[in-house]
Amino acid sequence: MSNSPEDDVRRVAIVTGAGTGIGRSVARELAAQGHRVLIVGRSExxxxxxxxxxxxxxPLATDITREDAPAAIVSTALDKLGRIDILINNAGLAEPSELSGLTGDSIDRQVAVNLRAPMLLTRQATEALTAARGVVINLSSAGVLGRRGWPQFSVYGATKVGLDFLTRTWAVELAPRGIRVLSVAPGVVDRGPGGPMGADAEQYDQFLAEIAKRTPLQRVGKPDDVAWWIAQLVKPEAAFATGTIFVIDGGISVT
Incomplete structure (x- = not known):
């Protein structure tokens, strides 16, 4: 199986949600390994x-929930870069709320970003991925594994469970086309304050400290931790891996 630098240079990846966090780290890691990368996000x-x-x-600035987004993303990749070898469905949205506070609009927004968009984008990219015998990576969450609930994240968690089901199903459906499909499930990753895990720096730091104490490796994850593993899973040497959920959480899900 060939994995020469020339092969890597020709490989093309699409990464959604690449403006920050894990998506940014994945894009940079893949580029550092010689891939050409189309990054997709809302903020130019x-x-x-x-x-x-x-x-x-x-870069391609677009809202992945738009009806025309899948066609625009795939056509941009093919027109500019000539092929698609790797699709990273990374974009995600969490709007924490207990059941009593849920609204239909919030449910629709989270489902649109976390579940519907990956389905339609992957469908749109299937022909190009078939030609390249490519790989799809869905970004899930270690928080939905096991038997614990996740208060305030019921909708987000439900979408990630659904995404894992898609991974297993697509792995079977797309194997005859030579396409591998995997989920990567990070634990808590330090992406900076201001997101759903903490409204301000003090609250956010306290949250991370509490998670680190519960984690066997005594720290939370970094975007680069996740990006490194994704870069390994898309390599030709990983060609026998498909339909699997790879957990990267410092061991917290087994405690």
Whole structure:
């Protein structure tokens, strides 16, 4: 099985939600390994920040929940880069709420980003992925594994359970086409304050400290921890792996 630098240079990846966090780290890691990467996100400036000075990263600012987004993303990749080898369905949305506070709009937004968009984008990219004997990586969550509930994250968690089911099903459906499908399930990853895990720096730091104490490795994850594993899973050497959920959480899910 060939994995020469020339092979890597020709490989093309699409990464959604690449303006921040895990998506940004994945895009940079894949580019560092010689891939050309189409990064997708809502904020053009965030995508420019992800690119930096790397001329192997190409930005596309769009809302992945738009009806025309899947066709636009795939056509942009094919027109600019000529092929699609890797699809990273990373974009995600969490709007924490207890059941009593849930609204239909909030449910629809989370389902649209976390579940519907990956389904439609993967469908749109299937022909190109078939030609490349490519790989799809769905970003799930270690928080939905096991038997514990996750208060305030019922909708988000339900979408990630659904995404894992898609991973297992697509792995079977797309295997005859030579396409592998995997889920990567991070635990708590330090992405900075201001998100759903903490409204301000003090609250956020306290949350991370509490999670670190419960984690066997005594720390929370970093975006680069997840990006490194994704970069390994898309390599040709990983060609026998499909339909599996890879957990990257410092061991907290087994405690």
């Amino acid at each position: 400036q965030a995508l420019v920040d992800t690119m930096g000075s790397d001329d192997s990263i190409y």
